[in-house]
Amino acid sequence: MTDYLSVDNLLIERDDRLLFKGLTFSVSAGKVLQLVGRNGSGKTSLIRTLLGLMPDFEGDLCWKGKPLHQERDDFFSHLLYIGHKASIKSALTATENLEWLTAAYRKVTYFEIEQALEKVGLRGYEDVECHSMSAGQNRRVALAQLYLLDLPVWILDEPFTAIDLAGVEQLEARIAEHAEQGGAILLTTHHVMNIDAVTKVNLDEFAPRGRNAS
């Protein structure tokens, strides 16, 4: 089994407040890793640290066993990241959004985009501008990338936000399928998922006792 990402003894501080310390886990092929923890426990900070967007941390981050900061390019070309802000441009249509979101990875055709949108339940919305869609539909446009890009590692920050029950079920199925095919998934959600391969990491267990007494 391949470990894609591993985190060893990680400590993150934000605005002079210790979020957690001694955090150790790994994201490996065929597994779904769910980060849980109360609001403000540092789930998004952890993800941003892994992505190299937050420079201040202590501990070791590895990509395929090598230090992550040296392997950044390889990491980014195998990673699909969908943040809690969906990075959908409201003035563009669903197709135009997916075109630019996927362009850095591979060339996708209009037909593929049409199929992916159909899978996320947005058939007929290909050429609708995203500002006239609901929050849930915008999220679904972003999630259509899960059907378009063939990348092994997914990092999804709150992917279940704003989508309805049918959408949740479908997304769970897609995540389970990806794990079965040997993909690795790191996601944050408070939602209880119906997938066998899920491992939970609770950030509250690594938080300092007494929030302010750090």
Place this chain on the structure above:
Amino acid sequence: MPADLGFFALLSRDIKLAFRQKSDIINPLMFFVMVITLFPLGVSPDPNELAAIAPGIIWVAALLASMLSMENMFRSDFEDGSLERMLVSPMPGFLIAIAKVVTHFLVTGLPLVFIAPVLAYMLSLPSEAYGVMVISLLLGLPTLSLVGAIGSALTVGLKRGALLLPLLVIPFFIPVLIFGTGALQGVIMEQPVTGQLSLMAALLLFSLASAPFACSASLKISMGNG
């Protein structure tokens, strides 16, 4: 190469966005036109007096107009998460910066170059100076976009970025302003202007070689604080 695909996709996305939202195209252009039309009314309608100050007016107005949309270069992408997404894609950061600069120049700078001859006529700029004016704007405005992109990237995470940006970038705009105005005045005084234009070209090449990297580093700093 997927990175190139990403670059062109980003470029076409930003140009599409500019044409749909229009404010980044129209605001600087309107500002440029308004400032320049007010000068003959406010200063003097005398052609000789106007011709003497025309180079300065054209360049100052063009500089301020190009700065109007500079603050928005990364703002909306920062707010909706697109910037974060671009930075973790396989596309290198300097290509993101170049795409943004090219868009800013095409959307804000180029329309100013097109309208400038009409406004120069209004300011009674001698006709032999038109060619130099267009060349100096074509050399100077991309330099402003390049330098402005660094400032815009540095201030994108700040709430009061709009105030800080001009303070940061205007000092670097001054050489462009001096040589741009100098070239036009040189033509009016019938002196050779190749020196000024060569210096402007040098400034453009230097900022083209360095600004995209500085801009990419600034974006990472801004993301780290956000």
